[in-house]
Amino acid sequence: MKTKIYIKNIGKYSGQTITLKGWLYNKRSSGKLVFLQLRDGSGIIQCVVFKGGVSEEVFKLADSLQQESSISVTGIVKEDKRSPLGYELGVNDLTLIQMAKDYPIAPKEHGTAFLMDHRHLWLRSSRQTAILKIRDEVIFAVRQYFRDNGFTLVDSPILTPAACEGTGTLFETDYFDCKAYLSQSGQLYGEAAAMALGKIYCFGPTFRAEKSKTRRHLTEFWMVEPEVAFNDLEDDMDLAEDFICAVVAQVLKNRRAELEVLERDISKLERVQKPFPRITYTQAIEILNKKGNPTEWGGDIGGDEETLISQEFDRPVIINRYPAAIKAFYMKRDPQDPKLALAMDVIGPEGYGEIIGGSVREEDYDTLVLRIKETGLPVEAFDWYLDLRKYGSVPHAGFGMGIERFIAWICGVPHLRETIPFPRLMDRLKP
Amino acid sequence: MKTKIYIKNIGKYSGQTITLKGWLYNKRSSGKLVFLQLRDGSGIIQCVVFKGGVSEEVFKLADSLQQESSISVTGIVKEDKRSPLGYELGVNDLTLIQMAKDYPIAPKEHGTAFLMDHRHLWLRSSRQTAILKIRDEVIFAVRQYFRDNGFTLVDSPILTPAACEGTGTLFETDYFDCKAYLSQSGQLYGEAAAMALGKIYCFGPTFRAEKSKTRRHLTEFWMVEPEVAFNDLEDDMDLAEDFICAVVAQVLKNRRAELEVLERDISKLERVQKPFPRITYTQAIEILNKKGNPTEWGGDIGGDEETLISQEFDRPVIINRYPAAIKAFYMKRDPQDPKLALAMDVIGPEGYGEIIGGSVREEDYDTLVLRIKETGLPVEAFDWYLDLRKYGSVPHAGFGMGIERFIAWICGVPHLRETIPFPRLMDRLKP
Numbered sequence: 001m002k003t004k005i006y007i008k009n010i011g012k013y014s015g016q017t018i019t020l021k022g023w024l025y026n027k028r029s030s031g032k033l034v035f036l037q038l039r040d041g042s043g044i045i046q047c048v049v050f051k052g053g054v055s056e057e058v059f060k061l062a063d064s065l066q067q068e069s070s071i072s073v074t075g076i077v078k079e080d081k082r083s084p085l086g087y088e089l090g091v092n093d094l095t096l097i098q099m100a101k102d103y104p105i106a107p108k109e110h111g112t113a114f115l116m117d118h119r120h121l122w123l124r125s126s127r128q129t130a131i132l133k134i135r136d137e138v139i140f141a142v143r144q145y146f147r148d149n150g151f152t153l154v155d156s157p158i159l160t161p162a163a164c165e166g167t168g169t170l171f172e173t174d175y176f177d178c179k180a181y182l183s184q185s186g187q188l189y190g191e192a193a194a195m196a197l198g199k200i201y202c203f204g205p206t207f208r209a210e211k212s213k214t215r216r217h218l219t220e221f222w223m224v225e226p227e228v229a230f231n232d233l234e235d236d237m238d239l240a241e242d243f244i245c246a247v248v249a250q251v252l253k254n255r256r257a258e259l260e261v262l263e264r265d266i267s268k269l270e271r272v273q274k275p276f277p278r279i280t281y282t283q284a285i286e287i288l289n290k291k292g293n294p295t296e297w298g299g300d301i302g303g304d305e306e307t308l309i310s311q312e313f314d315r316p317v318i319i320n321r322y323p324a325a326i327k328a329f330y331m332k333r334d335p336q337d338p339k340l341a342l343a344m345d346v347i348g349p350e351g352y353g354e355i356i357g358g359s360v361r362e363e364d365y366d367t368l369v370l371r372i373k374e375t376g377l378p379v380e381a382f383d384w385y386l387d388l389r390k391y392g393s394v395p396h397a398g399f400g401m402g403i404e405r406f407i408a409w410i411c412g413v414p415h416l417r418e419t420i421p422f423p424r425l426m427d428r429l430k431p
Numbered sequence: 432m433k434t435k436i437y438i439k440n441i442g443k444y445s446g447q448t449i450t451l452k453g454w455l456y457n458k459r460s461s462g463k464l465v466f467l468q469l470r471d472g473s474g475i476i477q478c479v480v481f482k483g484g485v486s487e488e489v490f491k492l493a494d495s496l497q498q499e500s501s502i503s504v505t506g507i508v509k510e511d512k513r514s515p516l517g518y519e520l521g522v523n524d525l526t527l528i529q530m531a532k533d534y535p536i537a538p539k540e541h542g543t544a545f546l547m548d549h550r551h552l553w554l555r556s557s558r559q560t561a562i563l564k565i566r567d568e569v570i571f572a573v574r575q576y577f578r579d580n581g582f583t584l585v586d587s588p589i590l591t592p593a594a595c596e597g598t599g600t601l602f603e604t605d606y607f608d609c610k611a612y613l614s615q616s617g618q619l620y621g622e623a624a625a626m627a628l629g630k631i632y633c634f635g636p637t638f639r640a641e642k643s644k645t646r647r648h649l650t651e652f653w654m655v656e657p658e659v660a661f662n663d664l665e666d667d668m669d670l671a672e673d674f675i676c677a678v679v680a681q682v683l684k685n686r687r688a689e690l691e692v693l694e695r696d697i698s699k700l701e702r703v704q705k706p707f708p709r710i711t712y713t714q715a716i717e718i719l720n721k722k723g724n725p726t727e728w729g730g731d732i733g734g735d736e737e738t739l740i741s742q743e744f745d746r747p748v749i750i751n752r753y754p755a756a757i758k759a760f761y762m763k764r765d766p767q768d769p770k771l772a773l774a775m776d777v778i779g780p781e782g783y784g785e786i787i788g789g790s791v792r793e794e795d796y797d798t799l800v801l802r803i804k805e806t807g808l809p810v811e812a813f814d815w816y817l818d819l820r821k822y823g824s825v826p827h828a829g830f831g832m833g834i835e836r837f838i839a840w841i842c843g844v845p846h847l848r849e850t851i852p853f854p855r856l857m858d859r860l861k862p
Contacts, residue, residue: 001666001669001670002666021661042581070823097823097824101821103822120620120818123627133583136578136584150439153566157852161861172605180602189852189862192552195555199472200472204636209607222586229452230452235432235433388551392454394501429611
């Protein structure tokens with residue numbers, strides 16, 4: 001294979017004459033000098049064009065280049081301690097690939113709607129590039145973690161015949177002679193797979209047709225869902241804690257430069273260490289009431305409440321043992337107190353809200369049938385799921401993490417729309 | 432975190448008394464001995480229950496266990512050279528978690544429809560478990576390869592406003608006040624991302640509502656699609672070749688035991704080494720004609736033709752420079768011969784057909800508009816895609832690989848339905 005030279009590896013070519021290809025990110029001129037900021041997706045380098053060092057045509061070209069024009073630049077790699085990269089390029093030659101005229105995203109402030117309309121171009125900004133590289137790192141770290149810990153990836157299907165949690169927020173499609181729904185969770189399939197493979201995770205896009213315009217909602221988002229045979233609630237919380245710490249540590253190790261582009265307060269991420277505080281739902285309500293929030297026992301802990309609780313801690317907090325009445329049908333009840341479900345949520349710090357939701361699953365056949373009926377769901381739709389309770393049922397637990405919420409927290413960005421390459425919102429399906 | 436002991440790590444506990452939890456895979460009795468095959472998802476171990484070594488109740492229980500019952504077994508780990516694992520367990524104690532009665536998939540032959548109806552249980556068979564573990568390995572190897580080679584993962588959206596390749600085979604859904612379609616390819620989004628990040632790949636589920644029942648079709652399948660700025664056709668073929676060799680090598684390194692379960696002829700995979708033969712479409716037609724196949728220049732190379740061509744080679748073969756008329760609108764024409772598109776397909780050996788399809792993309796604005804119109808597609812639907820040709824357009828190329836076809840070839844299984852945990856076919860949406 002031919003070797004291309006990328007900016008991030010520039011240090012290997014110090015003192016050598018090389019050719020880089022990319023796009024003009026920014027430009028500064030001052031009489032006899034033109035400073036071109038060249039980006040190639042791997043990094044940004046300053047290319048210095050000195051009037052005396054190049055032909056007249058090349059200097060004229062350099063001076064006339066417009067933002068995002070594609071160019072090929074040849075020059076000598078020089079150490080430069082002032083640059084964040086450590087190097088700059090002393091230009092000998094420059095070739096235009098295409099002049100970009102009137103690039104819509106000028107280096108000035110634009111409104112969000114405008115930027116979202118130009119998402120296909122907005123991705124080129126150093127801020128968006130940094131977020132995408134952190135997203136890539138997070139996703140790889142997630143997969144690496146599960147691989148290193150003996151999990152098998154089991155992709156759950158997107159097209160499903162039945163709804164996991166009610167049909168009100170489902171996208172529906174014709175499927176030949178019947179209807180299919182876009183998956184909201186791979187959990188039920190993950191449970192089947194955990195009975196085959198012991199420790200599994202699924203990780204794919206999930207969908208919610210929610211008429212919600214908050215900054216915490218996307219209609220299409222990626223979710224990772226581990227499921228482990230023989231795990232109890234403590235195991236589930238241990239896994240969530242260990243998993244979060246491992247992923248945060250890998251991002252800190254490999255993506256510090258990108259976190260700095262985002263001006264993220266890294267010290268807050270460095271505090272993400274075991275053990276996480278663990279409180280019961282009942283204790284969470286007490287904290288809320290003490291802080292003047294009127295939520296009563298049995299009520300939902302919403303976004304505002306999560307923020308209030310997270311302020312009490314310097315790292316993620318795990319709330320466990322919720323009222324069964326506000327949790328899903330498949331969650332196992334606490335044998336100590338059947339009003340409670342063996343559920344747990346991990347609440348991110350700094351007001352980022354729930355980043356993980358999990359539970360022990362009801363493994364008793366008769367109890368599960370009862371719960372399905374109580375919830376008003378059709379038992380026949382769960383025939384195969386119930387089979388898991390007939391043929392070697394075992395205790396098991398798992399959780400789900402929406403990857404965009406997690407990335408928003410890591411990056412310190414307020415709105416989920418920046419954490420996914422092409423966000424889908426209630427009022428946005430394009431580009 | 433509590434440490435659980437899994438069968439695959441059993442060697443660490445040689446001579447020790449341990450407890451394993453799992454399911455009864457198979458059983459054999461002979462008077463004073465019961466041999467339990469215990470599976471826990473990580474492996475299978477033979478547990479030997481000797482009448483004199485346990486209580487009467489435990490022996491009775493062991494003798495009465497039915498297939499797929501969940502149990503907890505305590506015993507001493509003993510080296511056993513006859514077993515594929517190298518160890519067996521001398522049982523001291525045994526606890527029943529749940530007796531499975533009349534597990535539907537007995538160790539006998541079942542019809543395909545029956546097994547597909549019970550896919551949630553069928554996954555537990557050692558053959559299906561082996562395929563899933565190879566799938567896991569392939570997917571990780573794919574991601575590792577791109578990571579190691581400087582690519583950034585950029586997830587393309589599933590819900591899209593327009594079709595990439597015609598609307599006849601699209602799943603449609605209501606999207607609030609408009610219509611959305613399930614993605615058939617992330618390529619157009621990948622091209623936008625490659626202009627931002629240089630080297631990218633997307634890897635997610637894609638959908639085809641094809642009324643096709645062949646063994647090579649799924650309605651939902653996972654596709655990996657790299658896209659690289661400044662790559663030409665040679666680069667594209669080099670990347671495909673290097674990528675396939677790297678993934679095959681990692682599977683051979685880490686999943687030999689699973690390939691043996693599948694009775695795969697490993698020597699055929701070991702032959703997958705660079706360089707792959709490269710022939711033009713025109714040469715491919717000559718080969719076909721010489722072999723008595725009547726396909727004329729300009730005609731499609733279908734599954735049967737791919738098999739005929741693949742028989743000529745002992746490893747994947749790359750066919751390139753197809754007639755432009757039978758390829759997609761976004762493919763760049765060969766400047767040497769505008770009848771040809773700068774496209775390439777990698778054909779798997781042993782009759783597994785096309786495993787990769789790729790091309791150089793048309794980067795000229797006016798030419799691309801012309802191609803869109805020629806194809807009868809609405810230009811306005813491609814406004815953002817055309818923007819990529821206005822603002823710093825550069826030559827670029829990429830390809831797509833359907834991961835299930837690739838896994839089918841690696842595993843040597845004839846039908847794609849076994850290569851994905853929960854297959855979706857024209858007549859199958861459940862479980």
